[in-house]
Amino acid sequence: MDGEGNKKPWDASQLRKYDLTFDEIPRLHYKDPKIDEYIRANKPVVIIESNIIKPALQRWTLEYLEKNLGQTGHTCFVSKNHQFKYYDDKKIYDKTNNTKGVEFTPPTKKVEMRIEDFMKRVKEWKKGDDRIYLQQSLTTSVGNNIVEDFVKFDWDYVNGKQAKHNWGPLTSNLLFIAMEGNQTPCHYDEQENFFAQVQGYKRCILFPPSQFECLYPYPVHHPHDRQSMVDFEHPDNAKFPKFKDAKGCEAIVGPGDVLYIPIYWWHHIESLMRGGPTTTVNFWYKGGPSTLEYPLKDHQKVAISRNVEKMLLEVLQDPKEVGPLLSAMVLGRYTE
Ligand SMILES: O=C(O)CCC(=O)C(=O)O
Numbered sequence: 001m002d003g004e005g006n007k008k009p010w011d012a013s014q015l016r017k018y019d020l021t022f023d024e025i026p027r028l029h030y031k032d033p034k035i036d037e038y039i040r041a042n043k044p045v046v047i048i049e050s051n052i053i054k055p056a057l058q059r060w061t062l063e064y065l066e067k068n069l070g071q072t073g074h075t076c077f078v079s080k081n082h083q084f085k086y087y088d089d090k091k092i093y094d095k096t097n098n099t100k101g102v103e104f105t106p107p108t109k110k111v112e113m114r115i116e117d118f119m120k121r122v123k124e125w126k127k128g129d130d131r132i133y134l135q136q137s138l139t140t141s142v143g144n145n146i147v148e149d150f151v152k153f154d155w156d157y158v159n160g161k162q163a164k165h166n167w168g169p170l171t172s173n174l175l176f177i178a179m180e181g182n183q184t185p186c187h188y189d190e191q192e193n194f195f196a197q198v199q200g201y202k203r204c205i206l207f208p209p210s211q212f213e214c215l216y217p218y219p220v221h222h223p224h225d226r227q228s229m230v231d232f233e234h235p236d237n238a239k240f241p242k243f244k245d246a247k248g249c250e251a252i253v254g255p256g257d258v259l260y261i262p263i264y265w266w267h268h269i270e271s272l273m274r275g276g277p278t279t280t281v282n283f284w285y286k287g288g289p290s291t292l293e294y295p296l297k298d299h300q301k302v303a304i305s306r307n308v309e310k311m312l313l314e315v316l317q318d319p320k321e322v323g324p325l326l327s328a329m330v331l332g333r334y335t336e
Pocket residue numbers: 176183184189193195267269270280282
């Protein structure tokens with residue numbers, strides 16, 4: 001129940017169960033000046049009642065999107081289960097062109113699907129079928145109505161935040177159409193993100209960049225770079241002992257809510273079970289110019305670690321040699 005005594009449009013049984021507890025991410029009215037304090041401090045916040053994506057809120061039903069998204073293929077992922085763990089194609093080992101990398105079987109299949117086919121599969125889905133998730137950039141070939149809605153977003157507001165906080169350029173707006181229960185496992189992105197919920201409810205679990213040690217990201221050269229190796233539903237406590245100490249915060253976002261996901265913050269996102277399909281548009285911005293002011297920010301240390309890993313791979317040429325060299329450097333010398 002919220003303050004007005006209205007019933008929430010979802011209940012706890014729609015959330016997947018994890019052995020972690022979470023603080024709540026604050027929800028602030030879009031005009032509240034405290035929003036800028038959160039953004040300045042690189043802390044997540046849910047911006048409510050804004051007009052950021054108002055035209056989408058008013059019109060972007062699944063039927064409207066089906067009519068107007070355009071006839072070209074859209075990027076979709078197909079998964080045997082509810083998880084859609086991201087991977088970078090370019091980091092997959094390819095025997096045919098002899099690039100060095102790790103051998104890897106993608107956990108999902110990337111396919112181009114016409115929107116009618118996507119919607120049909122969502123409507124006809126039954127337990128046991130493969131799941132699908134549309135993840136398409138809005139900058140490419142969408143129909144005119146969608147473009148018209150898009151230009152009517154409250155760009156003054158988001159551009160204002162971008163300018164005030166010294167972010168770099170907007171790089172893309174991704175449209176996500178998920179089936180209920182779909183999950184994007186925990187990862188971080190190297191961009192600032194306004195994550196705007198259009199339809200349905202998503203649970204967003206966030207962890208600060210300082211929790212690197214608790215979340216065990218894959219090596220940088222791995223196709224799952226930036227993803228946590230921990231399966232939240234079946235954490236391997238022997239392999240990932242610090243995961244149990246991870247301290248996160250969460251928000252359930254619904255239509256009109258815009259979650260600020262700070263750059264390098266870990267996020268795990270799930271469409272509520274039995275909540276129907278969900279639609280989100282994100283706004284990804286390059287980070288601001290990085291100034292080396294001390295003490296360094298936690299996310300700057302993550303960026304530094306990434307650079308060290310990249311540099312070692314570049315000189316060693318073989319990903320298999322990176323770990324042993326790092327261990328040899330550290331073990332018994334920088335460890336107790
Ligand atoms: O909504 C999702 O499933 C994933 C979104 C995400 O990871 C992002 O916007 O960075």
